[in-house]
Amino acid sequence: MQIGLHALGIGDGARPEVIRAVASTAEARGFARLWVGEHVVLVDEPRSRYPYAADGSIPVPADADWLDPLLTLAFAAAATSRIELATGVLLLPEHNPVLVAKQAATLDVLSAGRFTLGVGVGWSAEEFAALGVPFARRGRRTAEYLAAMRVLWSDDVASFEGEFVRFEGIRVNPRPVRDRQLPVVLGGNSEAALRRAATLADGWYGFNLPAAEVAAHVNTLAAHGARLDQGPAGFSVAVALTDGTPDLLPALASAGVTELVVVGAPPAAPHEAAAWVDALAAHWLHPAH
Known part of the structure; x- marks a missing residue:
């Protein structure tokens, strides 16, 4: 099973020298992928419930730095040469899909084919309102945007007509x-x-998920037609756990997980950030037996 790292773009992880230190050290120590999430705006007193915490509150201060994920990954790509890169996740219905298609392809070219586009539909009605995008039917909008982007990537001269994009x-x-x-x-x-x-x-990409719920979620994916157990070209299952430990890795792999994503916040000093990644690698990639 691969081990990814979700640690960049927020707070101290938004500092360029820390991004460089974390990315280069993660690559050298054998992490498979760097994940970076997105929020365009945060609000001081949100009415929307954060779906990945029991109390419904996002564990990031509203005044924290939160970098654009595509730009962050482009910076990380320049500091590395092998480690994979992924948005985890970009809130696709908040964006123009023609522009995202170009930006994502640009990042893939600049990283020599290391980029995976992770997307989500979003949960913050306040964020959608600030961007002037309807919160309703955002799932349908996401599906249509993905279809349009795939046409843009594949066709020399592209045309598309849908409800939300033409x-x-x-x-x-x-x-x-x-x-x-x-x-x-x-x-x-x-x-x-x-x-x-x-x-x-x-x-x-399942985020902040209890380990005990992983197998049920994978079974649901299979029930909906996910192409599980088909090798490298099959369906990938990445999870970030609320209660993960290295001894769970064999059971997670048996359940169909292909990547465990370690989530954390690096320290502010670059040398401390590198040592922090070293410690994570020792714990997750080379656990003591």
Whole structure:
């Protein structure tokens, strides 16, 4: 099983020198992938409930630095050469899909084909309102945006007509490195999110999930048609756990998990951030027996 790291873009993890230290050290120690999440805006007193914590509160101060994930990963790509990169997740319905298609393909080219586009539908009505995007039907919007982006990546001259996006006879270059497509991972832990992941994406990213619930979620993915157990070209299952320990790795692999994502906040000093990654690698990649 692969081990990924979700640690960049927020707070001290938004400092360029820390990004460079964490990314280069994670690559050197054998982490498989760097994940970076997104919120365009936060509010001091949200009415929307954060779905990944029992108390419904996002554990990030509203005044914390939170970098754009695509720009953060581009910076990390320049500091590395092998480690994979993924948005975990980009809130796709908040963006223009033509622009995201170009940005994502650009990042894939600049990273020599190391990028996976992780997307989600979002949960903050206040964020959607600030961006002037309807909160209702955001799942349907996400599905249509993904369909349009795949057309843009694959066709030399692309046309698409849907409810939310239309274009005719346009060229959007560059193209993704791998056969004019990007692997797409869909995030979210709800039944609707699992259905979307299984039917629309190449993988699923479950975030802040108790280990005891993983097998049931994977079974739900399979019930919705996810292409599990089909090797490298099959459906990827990445999870970040609330209670993960290295001794759980064999059981997670047996359940169908392909990547365990370690979530953490690095310290502010670059040398301390590198040592922090070293400690994570010793714990997760080379656990004592």
